[in-house]
């Protein structure tokens with residue numbers, strides 16, 4: 001596992017005892033704590049396995065093809081990186097970046113378990129999505145699965161994504177949808193309050209999953225995501241609502 005610039009030095013106690021997960025170090029700690037149960041348990045159970053379909057859709061929208069060099073940003077335990085790996089094949093290259101060492105350890109363990117030859121094309125990089133350790137115009141496709149919403153500076157992140165993407169290539173950003181529909185927002189919040197958090201509390205992670213609701217409320221709507229992409233230079237940007245509007249995917253072309 002390669003290591004790049006660590007996230008800002010702000011430490012969790014430097015964030016004070018705020019109730020909200022407000023700084024990079026606190027968010028890093030959150031994802032490191034939930035790493036052992038994150039993918040094969042809680043996401044699987046809570047989404048009734050649907051999250052794998054949403055991730056496949058997102059990877060398809062990125063447009064990765066054989067022999068491409070691609071990036072999975074905020075890769076976590078590697079779900080999208082493994083899907084990208086199959087798209088680009090053994091002659092392709094997948095760079096998978098995350099700032100949680102614990103998430104990356106789970107990802108490398110999964111890579112060692114899997115038998116597909118193509119998975120050898122994945123490089124795991126510990127780094128900050130806001131300061132990418134890559135050259136300009138470096139990637140043929142980029143995916144961000146449930147990552148952008150967790151980044152403190154979404155504008156800076158989108159500028160970095162634009163910088164490292166090759167002209168004519170696409171980024172596909174999957175996340176919860178911050179809906180403009182009151183009914184969808186209320187449904188989303190009801191499920192988080194009455195299903196997600198209670199189930200997560202059985203694993204000792206009620207606070208970590210309670211963060212979801214606030215992070216969605218502070219996120220950008222589909223139209224705002226499209227506007228942000230255009231502002232940083234993308235020539236085209238379209239946000240698609242999926243899962244009945246509970247989730248959404250932005251596809252932006254450089």
Ligand SMILES: C/C(=C\Cc1cc(O)c2ccccc2c1O)CCC[C@H](C)CCC[C@H](C)CCCC(C)C
Pocket residue numbers: 034042043044046047048050051146149150188191192196208209211212215243246
């Ligand atoms: C893969 C999913 C979420 C990933 C995820 C993203 C985050 O930012 C987190 C932050 C803090 C803790 C955990 C996460 C996190 O897991 C989506 C599926 C898992 C969700 C937790 C389940 C969400 C349930 C939906 C609101 C309703 C699903 C309806 C479905 C049709 C059954």
Ligand SMILES: C[S@@+](CC[C@H](N)C(=O)[O-])C[C@H]1O[C@@H](n2cnc3c(N)ncnc32)[C@H](O)[C@@H]1O
Pocket residue numbers: 007024027028031032039073074075076077078079080097098099100103127128129130144145146147150151
């Ligand atoms: C909800 S998980 C998503 C993981 C994976 N993409 C998926 O779809 O399952 C969000 C990931 O973003 C990472 N992350 C959050 N902020 C980051 C940052 N500034 N730089 C790099 N990774 C970050 C977390 O460590 C975590 O692994």
